[in-house]
Amino acid sequence: MIYYSTKRQAEEASLKKALFKGLPEDNGLYMPEKIAKLPQEFFDNIEKLSFQDIAYEVTNALLSEDVPSEEIRKIVDDAVNFDAPIVKVVDQIYSLELFHGPTLAFKDFGARFMARLMSYFLDKGEKLHILVATSGDTGSAVAQGFFGVEGIQVTILYPKGKVSPIQEQQLTTNGGNIKAVEIEGTFDDCQRLVKEAFLDKELAETLNLTSANSINISRLIPQSFYYFNAFAQLKREGFKKVIFCTPSGNFGNLCGGMIANRMGLKVEHFIAATNANKVVPVYLRTEIFQPRPSLATISNAMDVGNPSNFPRLLELHNNDFETLKERVTGTYFTDEETRDTMKEVYDQTKYILCPHSAIGYQALKDYMDKEEIGKKTAGVFLSTAHPVKFVEIVEPVINKKLEIPQRLQEIIDRPKKATLLEADFKKFKKYLLAEVTATV
Numbered sequence: 001m002i003y004y005s006t007k008r009q010a011e012e013a014s015l016k017k018a019l020f021k022g023l024p025e026d027n028g029l030y031m032p033e034k035i036a037k038l039p040q041e042f043f044d045n046i047e048k049l050s051f052q053d054i055a056y057e058v059t060n061a062l063l064s065e066d067v068p069s070e071e072i073r074k075i076v077d078d079a080v081n082f083d084a085p086i087v088k089v090v091d092q093i094y095s096l097e098l099f100h101g102p103t104l105a106f107k108d109f110g111a112r113f114m115a116r117l118m119s120y121f122l123d124k125g126e127k128l129h130i131l132v133a134t135s136g137d138t139g140s141a142v143a144q145g146f147f148g149v150e151g152i153q154v155t156i157l158y159p160k161g162k163v164s165p166i167q168e169q170q171l172t173t174n175g176g177n178i179k180a181v182e183i184e185g186t187f188d189d190c191q192r193l194v195k196e197a198f199l200d201k202e203l204a205e206t207l208n209l210t211s212a213n214s215i216n217i218s219r220l221i222p223q224s225f226y227y228f229n230a231f232a233q234l235k236r237e238g239f240k241k242v243i244f245c246t247p248s249g250n251f252g253n254l255c256g257g258m259i260a261n262r263m264g265l266k267v268e269h270f271i272a273a274t275n276a277n278k279v280v281p282v283y284l285r286t287e288i289f290q291p292r293p294s295l296a297t298i299s300n301a302m303d304v305g306n307p308s309n310f311p312r313l314l315e316l317h318n319n320d321f322e323t324l325k326e327r328v329t330g331t332y333f334t335d336e337e338t339r340d341t342m343k344e345v346y347d348q349t350k351y352i353l354c355p356h357s358a359i360g361y362q363a364l365k366d367y368m369d370k371e372e373i374g375k376k377t378a379g380v381f382l383s384t385a386h387p388v389k390f391v392e393i394v395e396p397v398i399n400k401k402l403e404i405p406q407r408l409q410e411i412i413d414r415p416k417k418a419t420l421l422e423a424d425f426k427k428f429k430k431y432l433l434a435e436v437t438a439t440v
């Protein structure tokens with residue numbers, strides 16, 4: 001399969017190149033030339049398939065030109081080794097829980113799949129070094145996703161004192177092929193060091209450097225799996241149609257749903273829900289796309305002022321604004337509204353939402369209340385993180401202590417291992433070169 005750039009100024013790429021390069025030279029985004037449709041039979045019988053079987057069929061349809069089916073089976077079984085159940089919150093409204101993976105957020109799907117696909121494409125004996133700067137969530141998903149994957153070394157940079165205690169434990173307690181570097185500086189300093197490393201000739205010659213950021217095409221594929229799987233579960237409950245609502249920041253997760261739709265999954269409507277960072281909802285009303293500096297909110301994983309996957313939304317609708325507008329409703333909420341939703345839903349149903357998922361619930365609820373929705377249609381909002389990841393925000397709002405899941409408790413109990421460095425490129429480079437010599 002050929003992958004082209006949304007800006008159409010860069011050379012087309014193979015899957016392997018798109019995967020390892022991440023971004024085309026023209027700063028567009030890679031897209032597959034064709035998105036295969038799944039056969040009607042697949043949808044007729046979807047409720048009989050397991051989550052892993054669905055993931056396998058979807059991946060096989062998209063990647064079979066480049067990866068043998070038995071390898072796809074292995075990659076998928078290993079990447080999708082936890083569930084994504086739907087849970088009824090109120091009549092006709094379901095939470096799609098995407099937080100049952102190792103770091104308790106949906107980014108586990110993308111990171112685990114990307115790691116295994118990269119490992120498959122590495123030649124025998126070839127080594128790859130992933131460098132990531134993180135403000136928290138992406139880094140922990142990448143750390144867990146790549147942990148123990150053969151041939152791949154990971155270095156994660158994070159700003160000292162600026163990630164939550166749980167996030168820091170998730171970043172720094174893996175050991176093995178995952179190294180954490182604590183930078184005396186800000187997230188922007190971490191990003192600058194990573195950028196400089198990619199531009200450094202000596203590092204490029206010594207280390208096979210790659211990034212693992214959220215625009216990588218391989219992260220979108222697994223983010224479509226759970227849309228299909230949610231539909232399968234709804235069918236088992238007797239529903240025939242579905243509306244999806246995705247709390248969004250960089251809009252990668254929503255792209256996953258749109259890919260599923262292009263592959264033949266019938267979706268009545270999409271809702272894109274954000275916090276005060278409302279660039280896309282405003283665009284959907286005005287056709288004016290105006291990136292802005294990001295605003296800090298309590299749903300901080302969605303604090304994005306210039307959503308990086310935005311061009312893909314249009315591309316998935318043949319670059320036609322009217323079609324996109326027709327298919328997607330954009331909504332946004334303030335922190336106060338988000339807190340009100342978390343409290344109201346907990347008081348009425350005992351269901352606990354993280355701030356991101358609360359935005360998804362409210363956007364969906366408002367839409368369902370306003371439109372004429374038939375009894376056979378269910379609304380599904382994506383619960384992108386476990387509430388315990390945002391315990392400082394959730395507990396005071398619902399006035400209840402949260403239980404810490406076992407898999408998180410294990411991480412909290414492990415010793416932290418990180419190297420403390422100044423935000424200085426020379427020192428960082430020396431560290432990287434010494435690390436590599438030590439691990440060869």
Ligand SMILES: *Cc1c(COP(=O)(O)O)cnc(C)c1O
Pocket residue numbers: 105106107137247248249250251252253254301302356384385
């Ligand atoms: C990353 C993230 C989001 C936003 O997802 P996008 O794909 O960037 O739109 C929402 N919620 C949580 C908890 C996240 O970690």
